[in-house]
Amino acid sequence: MTTTEAPAVPDVRRTVAAARARHTVGRVLVTLARSIAIFVPVFLVATFVTFALRALSGLSPARIQLGEDATPEAIARIEEQWGLNRPFLVQYGDWFNGVLHGQLGTSWTNGADISTLIGLGLGVSLSVATFALLIGVVAGFGLGTLAALRRTTWIDRAVTGFVTAISVMPAFVVGIVLVAVFAVGLGLFPSAGYIPAEQGFGPWLAHITLPAIALSFDVVADVARQLRSSLVAAYSENYVTGAVVRGLSPRRIFFRHVLRNGLGPALATLGLKFPSLVGASVVTEWIFGLQGFGRFANDSAQAGDVPAVQGVLVVSIVLVVVFNLVVNLVLARVTPASQRGV
Amino acid sequence: MVRRVLALPSGRIAVVVLVLVAFLAVLGPVLAPQNPLATSADTLTGTSGAHWLGTDYLGRDVLSRLLDGSRISVLGSLEVALTALVVGAVPGILSVYLGRAFEWITLRLADTLVALPFLLFAVAVIALLGNGISQAMLVTGVLVSPLFYRVSRAATLSVARSQYVEAAVIAGASVGWVVRRHVWLKVLPPIAVALAQTIGVGFVIVSSLTFLGIGVQPPAPTWGGLLASDLAYLSRRPWAPLAPAVLIMITVWACNLLADAIRDVSGEAGRALVNNRKARANRLDKAEPAPAGGA
Amino acid sequence: MTTLSEKLHVVDVEAEAERAEDTSVAADPAPVLSVRDVRISDRAGDREIVHGVSFVLTPGRAVGIVGESGSGKTLTCRAALGILPAHFEVSAGSIEIDGRDIAGLSSAEWTALRGATISAVFQDPASYLNPSIRVGAQVAEVIRVKKGVKRGEARRQAIALLRAVHLRDPELVYSQYSFELSGGMLQRVLIAAAIAAGPRILIADEATTALDVTVQAEILDLLADLREETGLALVVVSHDLAVVAQLCDEVLVLRQGEVVEQGPTRQVLHDPQHEYTRLLIAEHEQYGLDKFLAPQLAPTPDSQEDA
Numbered sequence: 001m002t003t004t005e006a007p008a009v010p011d012v013r014r015t016v017a018a019a020r021a022r023h024t025v026g027r028v029l030v031t032l033a034r035s036i037a038i039f040v041p042v043f044l045v046a047t048f049v050t051f052a053l054r055a056l057s058g059l060s061p062a063r064i065q066l067g068e069d070a071t072p073e074a075i076a077r078i079e080e081q082w083g084l085n086r087p088f089l090v091q092y093g094d095w096f097n098g099v100l101h102g103q104l105g106t107s108w109t110n111g112a113d114i115s116t117l118i119g120l121g122l123g124v125s126l127s128v129a130t131f132a133l134l135i136g137v138v139a140g141f142g143l144g145t146l147a148a149l150r151r152t153t154w155i156d157r158a159v160t161g162f163v164t165a166i167s168v169m170p171a172f173v174v175g176i177v178l179v180a181v182f183a184v185g186l187g188l189f190p191s192a193g194y195i196p197a198e199q200g201f202g203p204w205l206a207h208i209t210l211p212a213i214a215l216s217f218d219v220v221a222d223v224a225r226q227l228r229s230s231l232v233a234a235y236s237e238n239y240v241t242g243a244v245v246r247g248l249s250p251r252r253i254f255f256r257h258v259l260r261n262g263l264g265p266a267l268a269t270l271g272l273k274f275p276s277l278v279g280a281s282v283v284t285e286w287i288f289g290l291q292g293f294g295r296f297a298n299d300s301a302q303a304g305d306v307p308a309v310q311g312v313l314v315v316s317i318v319l320v321v322v323f324n325l326v327v328n329l330v331l332a333r334v335t336p337a338s339q340r341g342v
Numbered sequence: 343m344v345r346r347v348l349a350l351p352s353g354r355i356a357v358v359v360l361v362l363v364a365f366l367a368v369l370g371p372v373l374a375p376q377n378p379l380a381t382s383a384d385t386l387t388g389t390s391g392a393h394w395l396g397t398d399y400l401g402r403d404v405l406s407r408l409l410d411g412s413r414i415s416v417l418g419s420l421e422v423a424l425t426a427l428v429v430g431a432v433p434g435i436l437s438v439y440l441g442r443a444f445e446w447i448t449l450r451l452a453d454t455l456v457a458l459p460f461l462l463f464a465v466a467v468i469a470l471l472g473n474g475i476s477q478a479m480l481v482t483g484v485l486v487s488p489l490f491y492r493v494s495r496a497a498t499l500s501v502a503r504s505q506y507v508e509a510a511v512i513a514g515a516s517v518g519w520v521v522r523r524h525v526w527l528k529v530l531p532p533i534a535v536a537l538a539q540t541i542g543v544g545f546v547i548v549s550s551l552t553f554l555g556i557g558v559q560p561p562a563p564t565w566g567g568l569l570a571s572d573l574a575y576l577s578r579r580p581w582a583p584l585a586p587a588v589l590i591m592i593t594v595w596a597c598n599l600l601a602d603a604i605r606d607v608s609g610e611a612g613r614a615l616v617n618n619r620k621a622r623a624n625r626l627d628k629a630e631p632a633p634a635g636g637a
Numbered sequence: 638m639t640t641l642s643e644k645l646h647v648v649d650v651e652a653e654a655e656r657a658e659d660t661s662v663a664a665d666p667a668p669v670l671s672v673r674d675v676r677i678s679d680r681a682g683d684r685e686i687v688h689g690v691s692f693v694l695t696p697g698r699a700v701g702i703v704g705e706s707g708s709g710k711t712l713t714c715r716a717a718l719g720i721l722p723a724h725f726e727v728s729a730g731s732i733e734i735d736g737r738d739i740a741g742l743s744s745a746e747w748t749a750l751r752g753a754t755i756s757a758v759f760q761d762p763a764s765y766l767n768p769s770i771r772v773g774a775q776v777a778e779v780i781r782v783k784k785g786v787k788r789g790e791a792r793r794q795a796i797a798l799l800r801a802v803h804l805r806d807p808e809l810v811y812s813q814y815s816f817e818l819s820g821g822m823l824q825r826v827l828i829a830a831a832i833a834a835g836p837r838i839l840i841a842d843e844a845t846t847a848l849d850v851t852v853q854a855e856i857l858d859l860l861a862d863l864r865e866e867t868g869l870a871l872v873v874v875s876h877d878l879a880v881v882a883q884l885c886d887e888v889l890v891l892r893q894g895e896v897v898e899q900g901p902t903r904q905v906l907h908d909p910q911h912e913y914t915r916l917l918i919a920e921h922e923q924y925g926l927d928k929f930l931a932p933q934l935a936p937t938p939d940s941q942e943d944a
Contacts, residue, residue, distance in 0.1 A: 238761070239767045248748070256770070261768070334769065336768075336769060
């Protein structure tokens, strides 16, 4: 389906439509290219740091398998088995190649395939994180919009106060309070554990609700604050005056003009918030006894299982990068002006 | 600037709370009524004359542990903030002056650190590199340093592109002189804001790590550690998490309040605030209410 | 090139004929906008900013307001549009749009009135268009909402309108964003959006100020065409006497919120009574105001000498 560019064809409409389509596709490609240009170095640096952890830590599978009083020969033998006596960069190249193919190596403690182990926990973590993100977006947008529309009234102050209050509550404190009140106190939710969605939607939801709420507080606070201030800023823009003068209704101005431009910064906040959401899963999964990948990271790290920790970190980096790529594409769609080179 | 921060009610509250917390950190171990490590037979008791906040699962006095643990929490968060300041702000300022290669590399590093799920990284790095609160905080400081990098870089850029600095450079001023003379003043307020914020963030991180038992050896008390031990006995002492949780939250809140207060009194926003107050005072003087215009 | 009247189907021949006959006194019995001794105060500072402005505007005519920045020109316009900034208000006098006093209008009544009866364009057109929505869609939005037509039809009319304001390749412009267009094109788009719902009054507040001279002349021509072909009544606000002189029948000279001079354009220009007006004209004479006194001439040095 190439465009008809022959001037002899008087079908102006189609040419313009084609030009427009090319325009849009071009914009998406530019955004994509720019995002990738940022994220490729991020990925390279992050994975390199991750890999360097082993050399820096000085840990070795020999210590885990043989204990503290192993002979140097035994240690050397084990390290040779794991290929740890090769030059650093060779090991890195090997490992990185594996990462690109989805191979994260085998665990030092039990020899299991790390990709499989992480895959098991990822379902739990992603369920919780997605639900938390959902709560954060819905509640954050609701509160932020409410405060912006009723700015400088008591409603605004109440919302702002509430948002400030929840923003200072660390996820693990919220988690403990939720367990104390809703699980131990009222018995409304299970206090720990996880049931996959295939075994019933209700139980699945019940098990992820409290951890998701605990994780979401931070997101709710940041999204609400950001949305409020960007909506208030958008309301003072000239294009709002322009829309008023053209006789558009306040409702229409809010939904079509103000919200759209106020959305950009809030979406960007969401992208920035995602890493800490993934990070905080370590704590919430500990509290709620979830066998997610945050828990896996914690356990592996404490056991000194370096390849497992590296695997978790690589997966988390990939999650963050992919999420931010999506956010950037949505941003490019919602606020095209912010995407031109500044 | 200190005087202007103290002129705001929110600034005063923040400073009072933070001074109290600092006081706890310095004198906490001395104030502790009992040995925070001494176990006893009455485990998991409620509030009483002997144990104001009850005892934990080993019969240790919770109040004493709380007071004793404040030092690690406060020092830890300060260490995070100061590390982040040094690691972030210095390259941030220099990135404007030291050429494109340095700029590109530091920008990519900052991007990377921002993209890392830092709690996960902190846990991994600290557990692998050795279990000490001090190393832990250094690592955490590096992980949160991009905030300082960005803030100081943005402020420096705005000064560097200003005409008076250009004039100074044309007149033959050295980079060092420009940074000392002009950049510093402009960069200081946003860095102060970031510092207050980071101390708050540091608090959350220190508590989270100690909650997971990372970075401390078991008997030593910490606020996060207290919460962790309370979690297991919630059914026996449901109110136990309250005291450490409230302490953590109030401290973080005070840090955020201080950050807001500094932001309010410095730069453009500060002028707007002063003007707003004048307008409000004017309007209050008048008896009749002023209806707002059209939109 | 098709003319505006063909596009818009609104020709006010009478108004045009009348104007040709008599350019000094408003004789039309039905004013679309009448401003009577309007005073505007800042409630926060408790000061009166505008101390009594009056004028009457009938269809197809144009009133100019001249003055330095801060003289209260823009506030007067904003009062007529009902968009005074926070804690500013009309403290005395009255404004009537199409026979209705605006003092008691509800928010919904204002919404109905704006766009359909009174509309405006401003300086810095880029900022008055939403950067996240294609400019054509913003013109079409006005048509769709105010005229209640369907999406496709609104799009067709919007493109016709963009062509009517002399935009080359209107279909392409339709699908562009405000940051992809030049200042002159944006002002045309803004004018198209402003007249999309067929208002009877258009306020042009410094609408040509930021544009370069040739583009400015084109925009002024466009406004003059609109006025002649659709009977649109214009309020032209500028710090530039030449702009007002080119378009308007009547001129108000504002200084520090006070009308220091008011009268038919020719009279004010040729026989200024107030010292400040004389100053404005004297300043302009240095740069050749004469060429604007004969507005249809091309502003080249040659033709100027011929005239």
